[in-house]
Amino acid sequence: MRQTWRWFGPKDGVGIDEMMQAGVEGVVSALHHLPTGAVWSSDEIARRQREIATRADGSASGLAWEVVESLPVSEDIKKQSGDWRDHVTAYKQSMETLAAAGIEVICYNFMPVLDWTRTDLAHRVAHGGTAMRFDLHDFAAFDIHILKRPGAAESFPEGVAEIAAERFARMDEDTRRRLATNVVFGLPGAAEHFTLEDVRAHLAEYAEMSAETLRGHLVDFLSEVAPEAERLGLRLCCHPDDPPFSLLGLPRVMSTEADYRAVMEAVELRANGITLCSGSLGARADNDIPGMMARLGDRVHFLHMRNVAREGDGTPCSFHEAEHLGGDTDMVAFIAAVLREEARRRVEGRADASIPFRPDHGQDILDDLKRKAQPGYPAIGRLKGLAELRGVMTALEHSTHGLRP
Structure with a gap:
């Protein structure tokens, strides 16, 4: 090896x-x-x-x-x-x-569109260090309430959309902005250049595929x-x-x-x-x-x-x-x-x-x-x-x- x-x-x-x-x-x-x-x-x-x-x-x-x-x-x-x-x-x-x-x-x-997807790039773990994390409910909050993708709520397993709504309601604007930035980070060049409208445009091109x-x-x-x-x-x-x-x-x-x-x-x-x-x-x-x-x-x-x-x-x-x-x-x-x-x-x-x-x-x-x-x-x-x-x-x-x- x-x-x-x-x-x-x-x-x-x-x-x-x-x-x-x-x-x-x-x-x-x-x-x-x-x-x-x-x-x-x-x-x-x-x-x-x-x-x-x-x-x-x-x-x-x-x-x-x-x-x-x-x-x-x-x-x-x-x-x-x-x-x-x-x-x-x-x-x-x-x-x-x-x-x-x-x-x-x-x-x-x-x-x-996505090279990889995480919702948190610095999740604190038990020993005090940090790791990347994908939280399904936070991602659903992004998809349903920030990106507002049509049909997003129905695409998740039962109960996820409800928890995501509760999570989103508790987030302040900085938390919501950070979540969106983390998700979009997985798009090539996206950390600085992609907007939510860019993401929506990319998704529309794959809508029927x-x-x-x-x-x-x-x-x-x-x-x-x-x-x-x-x-x-x-x-x-x-x-x-x-x-x-x-x-x-x-x-x-x-x-x-x-x-x-x-x-x-x-x-x-x-x-x-x-x-x-x-x-x-x-x-x-x-x-x-x-x-x-x-x-x-x-x-x-x-x-x-x-x-x-x-x-x-x-x-x-x-x-x-x-x-x-x-x-x-x-x-x-x-x-x-x-x-x-x-x-x-x-x-x-x-x-x-x-x-x-x-x-x-x-x-x-x-x-x-x-x-x-x-x-x-x-x-x-x-x-x-x-x-x-x-x-x-x-x-x-x-x-x-x-x-x-």
């Missing part, structure tokens, strides 16, 4: 030197400053590679850009509208340039780009929906094992693969994360290792980001399944036997509380998570070599 770390570029509150001190082996990054649908040029890619390869004092870091997260898929491609064919062409051109630069793994998602139609658009996209990725020696890996259930009336197509299996079977190429995120998928009790790794492992190209604690039964439910070895996913069983898959690949002689993973998200602890890094991406919280995961990996790898006491 190759230990990587996500970096958002020079403006990231956690720098290259901190990554090195965490002991990571590679870097996950993207060209976040380029608009979706633009071609990634060799100059832009080379600049990011140089930034990753250089410490703050100008010396070599020894780190390299190994995974792209993400090369974004435009809303036009998802809707098959506007300039979507030009955007597919641009996507292929960006893949070719990335391959020429020596980068082999490209993570992307096919979530309409079913999950089956959206899945068809994903398969059409992959039918175009996956053969090119195969030719270039690239591995594409789709990130699951976050959270893995419908919100705001939007269709979801990558929330369950059945969803992944359908798309993998529709485009039967190894280059068409999976980003297995234990945190996103773990927000559903019916997702068996270690089992998914065992059954779908041949097509898993990238791993996000994080844990969530579900705060209720059924789907959807509230949840918060837990410590990496806490929460509701058996992380030891998950890592064991990954190591078995890697052993199988080594027997086959696969060049991708070592699967890159990153400690995804993390609770803000200690100096993280003052650093104010990208929400979900603290320095110490991720370092703690990586250390815990590294310890499990080491113990399990020793046991497979007969070193168990």
